[in-house]
Amino acid sequence: MVDINIKQDQNLERSILGCLLQDGSLIQDESVAKLKPSDFIYEHERIVFNSMKELESAGEPIDTTTVVNRLKENGKKLFRKVDVDRWLKG
Secondary structure (H helix, E strand, O other), rough: OOOOOHHOHHHHHHHHHHHHHHHHHHOHHHHHOOOOHHHHOOHHHHHHHHHHHHHHOOOOOOHHHHHHHHHHHHHHHHHHHHHHHHHHHH
């Protein structure tokens, strides 16, 4: 049996974020609600998830547009750091 360390799977982190971008209401799902930004070990994914949590806390919808706008609001440097266009395309 192969031992998979979920903490080191960037594809898994991106899959979680992709699902949330497709259906933002999933952030309230019991299993997703337990996640914290610190659970994401890859910096770009952690930044994006943190933006999603900020949107949730503010009662705003979670979708591609709102997440990108939140990243921009948090500063141009942060937005460039994530390289959102490349990240969203996979």
